[in-house]
Amino acid sequence: MLPAVVKLCCGISYPHLRSMTGLQRTAVAVIGQEMTHLKRRGQIHNFVRMHSALNQTEPKQRDMKPSPTKDQLFSSYVQQGQDAMQKALDMLSKTEGWKTEITESNGVEICSKVMAGTRKVFRLQVVLDADVDELYDILFVRVEEMHQWNPSIQQVKILQRVGPETIITHEVSAGTAGNLIGQRDFLSVRHSCRQRSCAYLGGAAIQLESLPPQTGFVRAEDGPTCIIIEALDEDSSRSRFTWLLNMDVKGWLPTSLVNQALPRAQLDFTRHLRRRLAAGGAHGRPSPSDAHSAGASAPPTEERSMTGER
């Protein structure tokens, strides 16, 4: 109830908020922060009984409701992964209504579209100097190594291998200086589909009782999302890379800031991916200057200094 009332008040006062300065703005940010804490405390109460559904092999009686078996859980993860990929592909297949946001001289193009009743999604397209296998390897098979070449990512951990094409991952963004949005963590089902001359990497946020949102982190939601990697007809050593970014970053942030930060995060990701490809082999490492910008010692972002959010 309280969160609903505060949200309503914030909605009503949004036009006034825009004209606020200094302390007024800080006071509003503190209310936002408190709401996040209240929400988190509520979630923590719900998860006092920490119970790992993932490691369970036998159906158990819990609150009179039988828990799903491991097989049921796994097939529901595969289903969620497939559904996410399908939804994301449907969004990409509708070609009308995309607005160009950024066109860079290096061939990167980002378009956006406001989905009916929801947020803005971003579509990045670029041709990369790598074949489908290499990109699939870097982006799906070796997903846990992503932090080694991408300073925007602190960690990607595979929590569960559900099958050869489906994994459950926990991802933590780095919250680096260039990123206007503070650090986030994500819990996702990632599903891949490898075909002869293309690969699809789909994903969506999932909830796991065994890993509730952590204190000090804002749990964001990535997806339904999809990356399509297609070999160029004329040169299969190069690939067309299409990435639908569909993210709810959560927290109390102005939409305009989020819509600025997301395409920027896509540009950063692509820049680091290109460097990783140029470094070649399985051990492409970022240059020392890239490594420097990642990690815990990063200066506070705008959001952190505004709201004290960690």
Ligand SMILES: CC(C)CCC[C@@H](C)[C@H]1CC[C@H]2[C@@H]3CC=C4C[C@@H](O)CC[C@]4(C)[C@H]3CC[C@]12C
């Ligand atoms: C803007 C702030 C909040 C986030 C910035 C970092 C974003 C861009 C990072 C955080 C986690 C990252 C994802 C982690 C894991 C995967 C699975 C892989 O198979 C394709 C890339 C993909 C989908 C990454 C895309 C980029 C990603 C979404």
